[in-house]
Amino acid sequence: MQLTGRITRDSLMTLEAYARWRKAHKADVIAHRKLRTVHLGEHITLQFESETTIRYQIQEMLRLERIFEDEGIAQEIEAYAPLVPDGSNWKGTMLIEYPDINERKRELARLIGVEDRMFVEVEGQERVYAIADEDLDRENDEKTSAVHFVRFEFKPAAVQAIKAGAAVKLGCDHRNYPAHVAIPAETLASLAGDLR
Numbered sequence: 727m728q729l730t731g732r733i734t735r736d737s738l739m740t741l742e743a744y745a746r747w748r749k750a751h752k753a754d755v756i757a758h759r760k761l762r763t764v765h766l767g768e769h770i771t772l773q774f775e776s777e778t779t780i781r782y783q784i785q786e787m788l789r790l791e792r793i794f795e796d797e798g799i800a801q802e803i804e805a806y807a808p809l810v811p812d813g814s815n816w817k818g819t820m821l822i823e824y825p826d827i828n829e830r831k832r833e834l835a836r837l838i839g840v841e842d843r844m845f846v847e848v849e850g851q852e853r854v855y856a857i858a859d860e861d862l863d864r865e866n867d868e869k870t871s872a873v874h875f876v877r878f879e880f881k882p883a884a885v886q887a888i889k890a891g892a893a894v895k896l897g898c899d900h901r902n903y904p905a906h907v908a909i910p911a912e913t914l915a916s917l918a919g920d921l922r
Contacts (some may be wrong), residue, residue, distance in 0.1 A: 762775075822837060854878045872890065885922075
């Protein structure tokens with residue numbers, strides 16, 4: 727899978743080429759995704775996306791749905807490409823996970839607005855709150871969604887601090903889910919590569 731900085735129809739593999747590539751590289755992509763995953767408390771997971779994870783997602787959708795026509799490929803690119811960080815931000819898929827269905831229903835009702843209370847705190851800088859669900863609203867008056875798409879947009883000083891090795895925390899200050907965690911050094915090194 728060749729990273730080009732921009733996902734286009736021409737930069738994707740054919741279904742046949744992807745099938746061959748997938749056999750040899752699936753474990754590498756899973757390890758990359760795991761490296762970029764941060765658990766916040768017991769029930770929220772943030773998977774920070776990259777060009778690699780999004781290319782893989784698009785290729786997987788094309789493979790699973792057997793999509794090979796231009797219109798279908800364009801729809802997949804349109805759906806997922808906006809999740810690739812573009813130099814001044816981190817983008818991620820936020821998962822709220824409760825295995826028990828009754829507990830999940832109750833907690834999703836208690837966590838309305840949690841996606842807007844997610845933050846990244848770079849040492850010596852102001853908190854950066856998530857900009858959530860830019861494509862469509864994923865909550866209503868009764869509950870929030872179990873999946874949100876978030877973007878953390880950094881000012882140049884925060885970008886410089888991250889690239890210089892500042893400590894960074896991921897957190898949430900929602901009244902029903904206060905939590906924070908230091909982003910591990912290996913994960914932070916990968917995320918710093920998303921910034922210019």
